[in-house]
Amino acid sequence: MSKPVSGDFSKTAGWLDWFDGPAKPAFTLPAGAVDAHCHVFGPGAEFPYAPERKYTPCDASKAELFALRDHLGFERNVIVQATCHGADNRAMVDACRASKGKARGVATVRRAVTDEELQSLHEAGVRGVRFNFVKRLVDFTPKDELMEIASRIAKLGWHIVVYFEAQDLPELWDFFTNLPTTVVVDHMGRPDVSLPVDGPQFELFVKLMREHDNIWSKVSCPERLSVTGPKALDGERHAYHDVIPFARKLVETFPDRVLWGTDWPHPNLKDHMPDDGLLVDFIPHIAPTPQLQQQLLVTNPMRLYWPEEC
Numbered sequence: 001m002s003k004p005v006s007g008d009f010s011k012t013a014g015w016l017d018w019f020d021g022p023a024k025p026a027f028t029l030p031a032g033a034v035d036a037h038c039h040v041f042g043p044g045a046e047f048p049y050a051p052e053r054k055y056t057p058c059d060a061s062k063a064e065l066f067a068l069r070d071h072l073g074f075e076r077n078v079i080v081q082a083t084c085h086g087a088d089n090r091a092m093v094d095a096c097r098a099s100k101g102k103a104r105g106v107a108t109v110r111r112a113v114t115d116e117e118l119q120s121l122h123e124a125g126v127r128g129v130r131f132n133f134v135k136r137l138v139d140f141t142p143k144d145e146l147m148e149i150a151s152r153i154a155k156l157g158w159h160i161v162v163y164f165e166a167q168d169l170p171e172l173w174d175f176f177t178n179l180p181t182t183v184v185v186d187h188m189g190r191p192d193v194s195l196p197v198d199g200p201q202f203e204l205f206v207k208l209m210r211e212h213d214n215i216w217s218k219v220s221c222p223e224r225l226s227v228t229g230p231k232a233l234d235g236e237r238h239a240y241h242d243v244i245p246f247a248r249k250l251v252e253t254f255p256d257r258v259l260w261g262t263d264w265p266h267p268n269l270k271d272h273m274p275d276d277g278l279l280v281d282f283i284p285h286i287a288p289t290p291q292l293q294q295q296l297l298v299t300n301p302m303r304l305y306w307p308e309e310c
């Protein structure tokens, strides 16, 4: 059944709603596992979508996110500000506050943000800001504005999450490598997985991580990156074969700087909507040992988002 979008909005044509009734994963997540990349959308009637957004999603509320967390066996979430909310962080903050300490957040802020607003985001559980360079999702923000934000949030001990596409890495290299905090790259910098894993495009990303030990990567979104599948649907517990070598290379080369997240509710997928239970079964293919799984799902996200508990 199609999910609602409440408030005075209508979904982007062809919008795929998140998957209802996901399977139980066959893979048992380690105790304390963190879903380190997920979003909330609205609900639009309560938290309106931003005027400058590039898409209008279905609603995906905090209650639905927390139910998914419990169903899959995660203990905590990192809720990343979705671009459909622009720099209005209220939905994400509301979810963090309602989580009873089980969610931390990554915000989007503009240059005009005040120190008081940053402090209030910190108190709600925000520990990072997201800089987005994907042109279909956001309007351009000048790099000097981003650098100014970076130096302000660095003082709070926050980090920076960056989202970009592989072909843009050469142009962004100097900016990324001059950032003053830990930098977490969304979805492995979106490699073209039809190219060789040891070819120049992905090697450039590996080099970025090798030469800069403050740069981390989320080994997430196989459902977005995969070209040949198979899809995490209809009981398929060994999905997205073509993405495995890329994610596994990062997990094995940089085991203390990788994170994993569901990316629920999976904005902008055009082709299919994965069953999140089957998506979790991707994890043991990219982190094949209990030790790598512990680092990916517990130790690393805890160090970044709940350091006071480490």
Ligand SMILES: O=C(O)c1cc(C(=O)O)oc(=O)c1
Binding pocket: 081, 082, 083, 084, 137, 186, 224, 263, 267, 268
């Ligand atoms: O590839 C995307 O469309 C996408 C969009 C968003 C967002 O709109 O925030 O976040 C993601 O992690 C991925």
